[in-house]
Amino acid sequence: MNKLWVYIDQFKGQPLATSWEGIGAAKSLASQLGGGVTALVFGKGVEGIASQAFQYGADEVLLADDPSLEEFRAEPYTALLAKLAADSSPDVILFPTTTRGRELAAMTAIDLSTGVLPDVTALEVVDGTLLATRPIYAGKLLCKVKCLTKPQLVTLRGRAFARLPIDPSHTGTLTRVSPVLGEADIPSKVEGYTAGEAGVSLTDASVIVSGGRGVSNNPKLTPPAGMDEKQAEIWKAQQGFKLIEDLAQVLHAAVGASRAAVDAGYIPYGHQVGQTGKVVSPDLYIACGISGAIQHQAGMRTSKVIVAINRDPEAPICKLARYGVVGDLYAIIPALTEAFRQRLGK
Numbered sequence: 001m002n003k004l005w006v007y008i009d010q011f012k013g014q015p016l017a018t019s020w021e022g023i024g025a026a027k028s029l030a031s032q033l034g035g036g037v038t039a040l041v042f043g044k045g046v047e048g049i050a051s052q053a054f055q056y057g058a059d060e061v062l063l064a065d066d067p068s069l070e071e072f073r074a075e076p077y078t079a080l081l082a083k084l085a086a087d088s089s090p091d092v093i094l095f096p097t098t099t100r101g102r103e104l105a106a107m108t109a110i111d112l113s114t115g116v117l118p119d120v121t122a123l124e125v126v127d128g129t130l131l132a133t134r135p136i137y138a139g140k141l142l143c144k145v146k147c148l149t150k151p152q153l154v155t156l157r158g159r160a161f162a163r164l165p166i167d168p169s170h171t172g173t174l175t176r177v178s179p180v181l182g183e184a185d186i187p188s189k190v191e192g193y194t195a196g197e198a199g200v201s202l203t204d205a206s207v208i209v210s211g212g213r214g215v216s217n218n219p220k221l222t223p224p225a226g227m228d229e230k231q232a233e234i235w236k237a238q239q240g241f242k243l244i245e246d247l248a249q250v251l252h253a254a255v256g257a258s259r260a261a262v263d264a265g266y267i268p269y270g271h272q273v274g275q276t277g278k279v280v281s282p283d284l285y286i287a288c289g290i291s292g293a294i295q296h297q298a299g300m301r302t303s304k305v306i307v308a309i310n311r312d313p314e315a316p317i318c319k320l321a322r323y324g325v326v327g328d329l330y331a332i333i334p335a336l337t338e339a340f341r342q343r344l345g346k
Ligand SMILES: Cc1cc2nc3c(=O)[nH]c(=O)nc-3n(C[C@H](O)[C@H](O)[C@H](O)COP(=O)(O)OP(=O)(O)OC[C@H]3O[C@@H](n4cnc5c(N)ncnc54)[C@H](O)[C@@H]3O)c2cc1C
Pocket: 211, 212, 213, 214, 215, 217, 218, 257, 258, 259, 260, 261, 272, 273, 274, 275, 276, 277, 278, 288, 289, 290, 291, 292, 293, 294, 295, 296, 299, 309, 310, 311, 312, 315, 327, 328, 329, 330
């Protein structure tokens, strides 16, 4: 009987949607390996998340609801997970590839003397063992990898696995567990959070509209008087990104960017997609004025449908894209926005 565990990542009592994909992946493994799916819900005031975990397919929930777990801190979360795993010997523990998921997986692996398969995009069962697929070399190669020790810890790339449809009638066994570390034993304290930018999260978005260096390229725009060359370039890029934001708003999409765009100061770094930015896998990725360098592709090539808007039909992004729209983005994006607005009745 295999024990398949799934860590449910939450922030301020809000579960991350990618956690439900973990339950979907575990259920699929359970249908091949046999066994049950246990969701791990840690936090304070998170009993509602446990109910949701059942509705997404968990057979059991281990719930640790305690003030010391209100904020994610690696030490109490790792101590608890490692203790639970040492006591129950799960075969597999799945985590979402979030900052918290990665940190917790890595630290738990150390405590349990096992390995982690990170950023996995597919899982299969071969001879009773997990075989994971993960992109390497900026997504140019897909590597198949096994963890030879148990438990097998795996972080799942967001949106690479399907979540099950919610079933309000599905329920299971709720087991309450207590934290291992008391507050006095925890060597860190969260002092607070600074709000980042509002908007749709890039990694959760099902649609992303991204802009690159080409967004600043509109000779017809005249910047306000008194700007030097660099200021004029940024001002032009900001006009271009307004078009991208309009399109993103109509499509309820997140706004992404190439590194050239963030390095040049067109848009903050949080928007960067690529090898040194965010890795995304939306249903639709619209790349505007982006050439599609290998480092950019590393962050978006697993998108389901890629559309390139570029005036150069030979740009690498046009070879990767399912649809290429060749022309000036300043003409194409507003026309697309208007067409979507009409079609979607917005
Ligand atoms: C170690 C390392 C890590 C890196 N990490 C990343 C990363 O994480 N993400 C990333 O993106 N890059 C990354 N890069 C940089 C990467 O190599 C490219 O330099 C960068 O992606 C180029 O950005 P771009 O496509 O916006 O610009 P460009 O390559 O300059 O392309 C601009 C494109 O816009 C088109 N264009 C111009 N004007 C218009 C117009 N008016 N209408 C339509 N199209 C137009 C052009 O035809 C061109 O294809 C990294 C590089 C290194 C060395």
